[in-house]
Every structure is written in C-alpha cells, then in structure tokens.
Amino acid sequence: MLHIVNKSPHERSTLAACLAHARAGHAVLLIEDAVVAATRGSAATLAALPAGVSLYVLSPDLQARGLAGQLAEGITAVDYRGFVDLVAAQPRVQSWL
Amino acid sequence: MLHIVNKSPHERSTLAACLAHARAGHAVLLIEDAVVAATRGSAATLAALPAGVSLYVLSPDLQARGLAGQLAEGITAVDYRGFVDLVAAQPRVQSWL
Amino acid sequence: MSEGVSKRFMFVNRKAPYGSVYALEGLEVVLISAAFDQDVSLAFIDDGVYQLLRGQDTKAAGMKNFSPTYRALEGYDIEKLYVERESLEARGVAEADLLVDVKVLGREEMAALMDEQDVVIGF
C-alpha cells in the first residue's frame, strides 16, 4: 500500500491517522503541505513511523517551500516521476484526506 | 475579544491555537464542526480553557450533528441570535481559520 | 452495469457531517457503486464516526439532513459498515448512539481490512 498525505501534521491529524494504519511493507509519501513533516525540525514524524514502513517526500513541494536543504535522514525525496513509480510499485494506494 | 473556531479539535489545530492566545475576559464560540469539542466526550477542551475565558457553542450546529444532548457542563449554548449578541458584546472578533 | 470485474472497494469516512459536503457527496458515490456489483465496504474512523450519530436535526442550521440515507444502504445490499473502536472512545461515542448496525473493529483490525482492498477512496 502507498499512503499519500498532503497536510502539515501541525495543522491536521491526517499524518497521525495514516501512520496509525500503516503496516510493514507499506510506503508513505508526503506531498503538498505535508512535506514540512519531512524536515529535520519535525523529528516526531520519524518517531511515529511503524517498523518496516518507508517514508518518501515529493521534492518539488519541498523545494517550493524552501525546505530542500532541511530533509531529515531516513526519508527519500522523489520527483513527480518517482511519485508515479511509487504508485505503480505498490499494489494499492490510499490518500488520507 | 470573541474568538470563533469552526473545526473539530480532532482534525485541526485551530482550537488549540485559539485557546493558547485567549485571555481573561475573552469569549470563545464553537461553530460548525468545532461543536464536537463541546460534548461531554471532549473533556480536553475545558481542561485547556484559560482562566476567565467563557466558552459558547452554536446550538443549531450542535443539533445538526445529533449532539444536543451531549453538551458538557460549563459551556453555554446559543442560537444565531446569540452569536450576533456575542459579536456585539465583545469589542473585537477573531476567526481562527 | 457490471464490468465483469469484481473489486474490493472501501470508502473511508474521516470527517464530521455538515461542516463540509464530503460525507453527503461521499454517500452518493457509495450508492452508485452498489449498481456495479462490487464488494463494497464503508469505514468510519476519526471524526467520521459522527456521521452515524442518531438524532441529527438540521432544521435550525438550514441544511439537509442526509443521515436517514445510512439506514437505506441495506436496501442497496451495502451491509459492511465498519467503525473504529479507538475513534468512538476518543469522542465518548457509544455503539448504541449510532443509527445503523455496524461492526466495531480495533485499529489493528481496521488497518488489516484496509490492506485487503483493491480500491480505497477517502472522503
């Protein structure tokens, strides 16, 4: 399963809800305002990540917000092509709205 | 100051942000989806209320959501007329969006 | 209208009713999906559990009360309604407060069920 989250964890509960339902082998992709959760200043994100779940962030959205240099270790940045590849690679996709 | 909050505290951070800036003598009105914070099941709301701040909830929105019978003690229900009176009675108004 | 393929659809409801249109328009998708002979289930988690509360009365708010539609789902053979226990508890909502029969699942069971779907649409 690929989980997509698009809101800041400071503003909404969607990332928390997503991480509470993600299982080993799943991937989580942060897009739009959710990219703020991928910065070194947001250590809580990685702390809440279940074991075996990989975390990705959309680099165009990270760059737009001036956060490209702040990416935390352990999170993989992808472009839109990488977003497409993630959707194709995972058997299912769920957007947390 | 009358503070207006319209989102559920389970979904958004606006109620928390509002209560962190409310001061003695202010009033807080919960409308739309924020009315869920006025129920007995949401004790955290009253616990976070600063001293001297009074809390109101819009009853039409409480009724719409089937929560009219769940109103917590210490919160005053008002109708739209009461909403208008609150805006008129407080010298300023701030919507937390 | 069957396409000859049967997929497992789950509609995930995370939002309270009336503050936004997602619950109402989401329900319209659910009703349409019934015509396609798919395996349809509905999940109610987080504030989505408020959608199922008894006694909704929208007269004073001037909006349309669509909650009776949840009772009509059975007539469309949509009978798999799952509610997350942790979401109920965090809101002080009891199963008896709900207007339809549902199956209450723990978060872990809900996550497992989501993981078995082909299509997950969240509103």
Place this chain on the structure above:
Amino acid sequence: MSEGVSKRFMFVNRKAPYGSVYALEGLEVVLISAAFDQDVSLAFIDDGVYQLLRGQDTKAAGMKNFSPTYRALEGYDIEKLYVERESLEARGVAEADLLVDVKVLGREEMAALMDEQDVVIGF
C-alpha cells in the same frame, strides 16, 4: 482613499504557502490595506512561519513563487511583521532562515498584541 478613521489591523497568517492560496491572496489584501492609511501589522504563527522561509523555489511544482512580495512590503510602509517564537521552535526554524526582518515575540506577547487590535483577519 483614507476614510478618515485609523484602525489597527492585524493579518494573522497560520498556514503554509502553496498547499492553499490563502497566503498569496492574503498578501494581496495586505498590499491593498496599505493604501488606506491604517495601522497594519502581520502576525505569523503556527505553519504561517513557513511563508517567510528563504530559498522558496516553485519551478518544479509549477506554481508562482510569491515570496519576494514579503520583501516588497517595506516599500508600502508595512513594517510590522511579528513571528511567534514558539511556532518557530516547534518547526525547527531559526530567525536567520527568514527572508525578511521580523520581530520575534513570545506567545504571551503575541496574544497581548492581538488583544490591542481593532480588526483581526486570519488567513
């Protein structure tokens, strides 16, 4: 365009840029307000602090980078920019990361300043 009344206006920015249009269209209101000879201040709290980050590059996202406008505010005599310290700290953002000069206030001071306004508009 002065109306002969001078009010204290505060625009409160609580949202990150680009995910929604509020930051951009909010800034358009701020610029217009400069023509009315009012006492205008801007507050950046919660995710609003992200609006002021240096180095925003929207090319790959295909959106318009409006962050240079914050630097232009001074030319409109809008010089009261307040950023909440607790919001910066919770996000690991330093004052040096910001693209304009601001005054950093503690939450208590920010609340006091809000309480002195005539009009508060949040975006």
Place this chain on the structure above:
Amino acid sequence: MKFGILVNEGPYQRQSSDSAWQFCQAAIAAGHEVQRVFFYHDGVNNATKLTDPPQDDRHIVNRWTALAEQHGVDLVVCVAAALRRGIVEENLAKGFRISGLGQLVESAIQADRLVVFGD
C-alpha cells in the same frame, strides 16, 4: 451596530457560506445593519447564477440574492479572486457586484465589527 462580513469559501463544499448567511439573517432580525458581505478566495463562487442544487436542498446563491433584494445588503465579489475562478458579469447572480479588494478594507474600517467565515 454595523457588521461587515467576509466569506472565504464557496457554496456547499464547506459550511462557511451557510454560517455567514445565517449570521446575516439573525443580525438583521435583531435590528443591526449588515453593511457589506465581501466574497473572497473561493467565496466568489457563491455568486454564480448557474447553480441548480437538488430540490430538497437549500439554494445558497438565491438565498444571498434574496438578502440583497429584501434588505439592501451590498454583496461584493472580489474581482481578482473572481477572475482566477471564472466568475464574471456573464454568470453573475442578481444582487451581487464585482469590485476591488479595497471594498473589503473599507468595510473593515466602516463597520463596527468584521466577522470572517472560512475554512
């Protein structure tokens, strides 16, 4: 007392427009004046005359028009926000007028309170 109103979201999708209209109705019934309702951001979508909601639901656009016609409330749509979203004279409902953002600032100055309804 004179109220100015700001509506930031479109009809149906979110309750903001409903809440704003109910507030206006109640304010007028209580003897107050609604000096202006300013529609900004997606709020401009409240002004399209092409909406045709289901019969058993409220007609949000017509409700605003009636407020203008019955009580003389000034309904102003922000021109810049409207151009971004496809609201122009051609599809503008009765009772609304298109003007600049200055009308919002003016309303905030002239009214005793500005009440904001949004997301």
Place this chain on the structure above:
Amino acid sequence: MKFGILVNEGPYQRQSSDSAWQFCQAAIAAGHEVQRVFFYHDGVNNATKLTDPPQDDRHIVNRWTALAEQHGVDLVVCVAAALRRGIVEENLAKGFRISGLGQLVESAIQADRLVVFGD
C-alpha cells in the same frame, strides 16, 4: 499501467488540482496511460472556461484542456456536483465532458490504480 485520477478540489484555492495535473503529466511521460480524470466535489470548478488568472501565474483550466487535446485523456465532470456549483455546458471548457458518478466507479474498476487528490 492504467491510472484513474479523482480531483476533489477546485483550481487555485488548494493545490490538489496542481498535484493531480503534475501526476498525469509524469505518468504519461513515463509511458503509462491516464484512463480518466474524474472531477468531483469542488473539483468540478476546474472545468469552467471563464477563468482568467494573472499573466504571471499558471492557467489551470487550460492545462487540463491541453492534457485532453494532446494525450486524449478523458476529463469527466460529475453532473450532480456540477449542478450544485454552477458548472453547465454553457461555461464548460474544451476537453471536459459532463457525466454521472458511475464514470468514477467504472474508472476505479478499469484502472490499475485510482489516485485521489483532495483537501
């Protein structure tokens, strides 16, 4: 692989429509097929031909039209959601068609993945 896309928010106000369009472009560039883009809720507002954004900003509606014209992508606007919001044949942009919700369910069945963009 065949992708179905669901867009739940209007243009400009939220980034959903931008993200969906970027995803479609990248999917097509990678050799995938975008089987349909379904516009629901406020997403129907992406289909108005009356938008006229500032010159220095992207034109979201025209971008969708170009996707339909250049790559034959099926852009479907939900009729019920569109009636609630004033999107009708009269103001429908090129490349879009208005149809029922069944087109969304069908897309979810026929596509290998349905990717949802919303608020």
